[in-house]
Amino acid sequence: MTRIRELPPDLVDKIAAGEVVERPASVVKELLENALDAGARRVEVAVEEGGLRLVRVTDDGDGMTPDELPLAVRSHATSKIRTVDDLFAIRSLGFRGEALASIAAVSHLRVASRPRDARAGAELRVAGGRLTDVVPAGLPPGTTIEAADLFFNVPARRAFVSTSRAELRAVTVEVRRQALARPEVTLRLVADGQVVIDAPATDEPRERLAQLLGRDLAEDLIAVPRAEEEAGTLRGYVSPCDRSRGDSQQQFFFLNGRTVRDPTLLSAVRQAYANLLPPRRHPTALLWLDVDPADVDVNVHPQKADVRFRRDREVFHLIVRAVRAALQRGGMVAELHLARRPAPALAAAPGAPRPAAPAVAVALATAGAPGTAPAPPAEVAPAPPGRFLQVHRRYVLEETPQGLRLLDPHALHERILYEEILARLAAGPLESQRFLFPQVVTAGPVLLAALDERRAALEALGFEVAAFGRDALAVHAAPRLLAADRVAEAITELLGEPEALGPHDGGGGLLHDVAAGLACKAAVKFGQALGDAEVEALLRRRDEVNNGHCCPHGRPTALTLTLDELDRRFGRQGLG
Numbered sequence: 001m002t003r004i005r006e007l008p009p010d011l012v013d014k015i016a017a018g019e020v021v022e023r024p025a026s027v028v029k030e031l032l033e034n035a036l037d038a039g040a041r042r043v044e045v046a047v048e049e050g051g052l053r054l055v056r057v058t059d060d061g062d063g064m065t066p067d068e069l070p071l072a073v074r075s076h077a078t079s080k081i082r083t084v085d086d087l088f089a090i091r092s093l094g095f096r097g098e099a100l101a102s103i104a105a106v107s108h109l110r111v112a113s114r115p116r117d118a119r120a121g122a123e124l125r126v127a128g129g130r131l132t133d134v135v136p137a138g139l140p141p142g143t144t145i146e147a148a149d150l151f152f153n154v155p156a157r158r159a160f161v162s163t164s165r166a167e168l169r170a171v172t173v174e175v176r177r178q179a180l181a182r183p184e185v186t187l188r189l190v191a192d193g194q195v196v197i198d199a200p201a202t203d204e205p206r207e208r209l210a211q212l213l214g215r216d217l218a219e220d221l222i223a224v225p226r227a228e229e230e231a232g233t234l235r236g237y238v239s240p241c242d243r244s245r246g247d248s249q250q251q252f253f254f255l256n257g258r259t260v261r262d263p264t265l266l267s268a269v270r271q272a273y274a275n276l277l278p279p280r281r282h283p284t285a286l287l288w289l290d291v292d293p294a295d296v297d298v299n300v301h302p303q304k305a306d307v308r309f310r311r312d313r314e315v316f317h318l319i320v321r322a323v324r325a326a327l328q329r330g331g332m333v334a335e336l337h338l339a340r341r342p343a344p345a346l347a348a349a350p351g352a353p354r355p356a357a358p359a360v361a362v363a364l365a366t367a368g369a370p371g372t373a374p375a376p377p378a379e380v381a382p383a384p385p386g387r388f389l390q391v392h393r394r395y396v397l398e399e400t401p402q403g404l405r406l407l408d409p410h411a412l413h414e415r416i417l418y419e420e421i422l423a424r425l426a427a428g429p430l431e432s433q434r435f436l437f438p439q440v441v442t443a444g445p446v447l448l449a450a451l452d453e454r455r456a457a458l459e460a461l462g463f464e465v466a467a468f469g470r471d472a473l474a475v476h477a478a479p480r481l482l483a484a485d486r487v488a489e490a491i492t493e494l495l496g497e498p499e500a501l502g503p504h505d506g507g508g509g510l511l512h513d514v515a516a517g518l519a520c521k522a523a524v525k526f527g528q529a530l531g532d533a534e535v536e537a538l539l540r541r542r543d544e545v546n547n548g549h550c551c552p553h554g555r556p557t558a559l560t561l562t563l564d565e566l567d568r569r570f571g572r573q574g575l576g
Helices: 009-020 023-039 067-072 101-107 155-159 165-181 205-213 214-220 263-272 312-330 407-427 443-459 486-498 511-520 532-544 563-569
Strands: 042-048 054-059 106-114 121-125 135-137 140-147 188-192 194-199 223-228 232-238 251-255 258-260 287-290 388-389 393-402 403-407 432-442 464-467 473-480 560-562
Touching: 023 042, 023 054, 023 101, 023 140, 023 165, 042 165, 042 393, 067 106, 067 121, 101 106, 165 194, 165 205, 165 251, 165 258, 188 432, 194 205, 194 251, 205 232, 205 393, 223 312, 232 312, 251 263, 263 312, 287 312, 388 532, 393 532, 403 563, 407 511, 407 532, 432 486, 443 464, 443 473, 473 486, 486 511, 560 563
Parallel strands: 042 188, 251 287
Antiparallel strands: 042 054, 054 140, 106 121, 106 140, 121 135, 188 194, 223 232, 232 287, 251 258, 388 393, 393 403, 403 560, 432 473, 464 473
16 A cells, blocks of 8 residues: 655655746746846846756846855745735745746756845855855856756656757747846847847837837837726737738737736737738737736746736726727728838838828618629718729729729628628618528538537528538528528538637627628629729728728738839839
């Protein structure tokens, strides 16, 4: 029979180290946070072999006395909390008192420090958890910590560490995060003697973005002005709708100065951009959120990257409102440039505001027959469109006071119909037409399962659908605005999208999916020849709908090309 027994201290330390020290980037994170908590204004991180051979962090912070050095490497010894109440109102980055002890358990550790008011410093070394005597050391005020030969005494853990190149990439990402969080601090990363990141302190956050993410992106980002609500205070930068990525790796969240990756924050950004970006595209976002420390729990995991909000829904809506407002002020216009970088004479000044999105108003009318553009409502008198022509039966080229606009008729008609569908749904189910004989649609188990989940939304849209045997669906009625020959295709697509079966926390929800799909099927087809009257009707409706710059799936409805851009390309700047 196995007997319960107390584990030896060195094994306990290695278990704790496994939670805190996952890889060299974990060491860098913990040491950087300690340096920032110590009031450092300048921090240098040096690594060798991706941090596996050496991680060294040097700061100019408050420093430690010789008596404090042995305590600093002892488990659960910290200067940052004193009572249980402190644990639920944490204002520092570190607080658990585990970092140095965990790092010391799996490396050769050297800690050298000198307080600002001391005339000399001191040094302590730890090898696999065993301390040496504290000895005097000559060094400037601040602290230097070196962790060498990471996981030298835990070969099983070392076997799971990636290559030095991959580890350096992770270290670089961590240093970049910390530098973005604290633009007032100078941060430098040196890898194997080569400078990888050099970010001098700045009081202009956009300059810090330029240092770390590139000047072109930094100048394109839209400022999210300070928004203060009961849940907290938010400020930051986000990308305009015409600039997106294939992943969400350029979304950074800073909570009370701490870098976090929280589902509430990620979902809020997705919701703010819902229907504004193409499928599987992601914005760039850098958001600084300050909340009452009593309203957030950062003691969720030893690595302190996960948090829990007491007012999570309020925080969610704060972000959605602030980001949406910023986009509506300056992020809806997609401007087409013919070169990657404009000529210096015409380049926008750093931080200059982007052109504001055109004002739009909701003014929806009854749709016309399927496949035709709807007529403008009688009570609205929009400005007439400029001269236009259809190009290769795909796009419409329109003259504007500022230059040219390329329009995608299908995308614009899709947006008009989508807004109309939502407006009608707010008043009740869409008008439908019943078939004399039901349309039978072949369906597999995925479609049949989706039918039960989406039946209410389909009925609201004007569909009446039932299972027909084991492998088919019977459509008894469909929305009147949908042509009969497109019903089977619409049902198959509405029920067959993989995303339709999952959660809808940030993309507009189930109703958006089916309404967008229905609008897509009812809109004029891409490549369909249109008459002048049909094009003119579309152009007149463009400014009457919400988010007329993009279709419900996020694709742009138009791209603009300014006269300045054309003049630059033809070498006519300043020639008149």
